[in-house]
Amino acid sequence: MIAARRTALGAVFPVLAALALLALLLLAPGQAAAASYRVAMQGYAFAPASLTVRVGDSVTWANGDTAPHDVKTTSGPVAIHSPMLSKGQSWTYTFTAAGSYAYYCTVHPDMTARITVLPKPTPTPTPTSHHEAGTSHGAVPTPTRTAPATRTARGATSSATPSKPTSSAVQAAPSPSPSTSVAAAAPQTEPAAAARPLQPLLLLTGVVSGVAVLCLLLVGSRAATARGED
Numbered sequence: 001m002i003a004a005r006r007t008a009l010g011a012v013f014p015v016l017a018a019l020a021l022l023a024l025l026l027l028a029p030g031q032a033a034a035a036s037y038r039v040a041m042q043g044y045a046f047a048p049a050s051l052t053v054r055v056g057d058s059v060t061w062a063n064g065d066t067a068p069h070d071v072k073t074t075s076g077p078v079a080i081h082s083p084m085l086s087k088g089q090s091w092t093y094t095f096t097a098a099g100s101y102a103y104y105c106t107v108h109p110d111m112t113a114r115i116t117v118l119p120k121p122t123p124t125p126t127p128t129s130h131h132e133a134g135t136s137h138g139a140v141p142t143p144t145r146t147a148p149a150t151r152t153a154r155g156a157t158s159s160a161t162p163s164k165p166t167s168s169a170v171q172a173a174p175s176p177s178p179s180t181s182v183a184a185a186a187p188q189t190e191p192a193a194a195a196r197p198l199q200p201l202l203l204l205t206g207v208v209s210g211v212a213v214l215c216l217l218l219v220g221s222r223a224a225t226a227r228g229e230d
Contacts, residue, residue, distance in 0.1 A: 076101035
């Protein structure tokens with residue numbers, strides 16, 4: 001049972017794949033589906049008397065009169081002549097060449113009509129990325145030049161230089177007297193002169209105190225040894 005199901009599924013899958021491929025081909029963009037038109041032979045006339053179709057379209061003539069009718073071209077790229085159609089009968093023709101077709105009924109020459117066949121529409125090309133790249137290249141900004149600022153720099157330096165004092169300002173400034181300068185410098189030199197003699201005295205005092213301590217230690221150690229000998 002399971003093997004039979006697998007066999008049936010294996011046979012169905014190829015059919016489904018073929019149908020899907022056929023549907024994609026029929027629905028592909030740029031391929032217009034062929035149309036079908038109908039011309040009635042009624043009242044000893046073709047209706048419509050003028051028709052416009054495209055290459056690949058089909059036209060069906062149907063006789064509704066009791067008298068027989070047919071279709072025969074008098075001009076056109078391709079000669080067309082249908083069989084004689086009785087009441088209720090029809091005939092279909094697919095146009096393969098573009099042009100203007102004039103036709104009539106051979107039994108009733110007053111029955112005339114015309115069909116204009118247009119060529120198939122050409123698919124419109126899709127825009128490529130080449131034009132986009134061209135527009136992007138055209139949008140590149142051009143470099144701008146900056147004016148040199150040498151004059152402004154020179155003007156800045158010339159304006160920043162200090163102006164020389166005038167002679168009146170130099171004369172107005174008081175000059176320091178010798179007495180005031182000596183008095184101001186005296187407090188700074190006296191403490192330095194007083195501090196210099198103290199440093200050797202401090203060093204000498206430390207050395208003397210150290211020698212005295214060593215002497216006392218030696219004397220104490222000798223006295224202790226002498227007492228031990230007695």
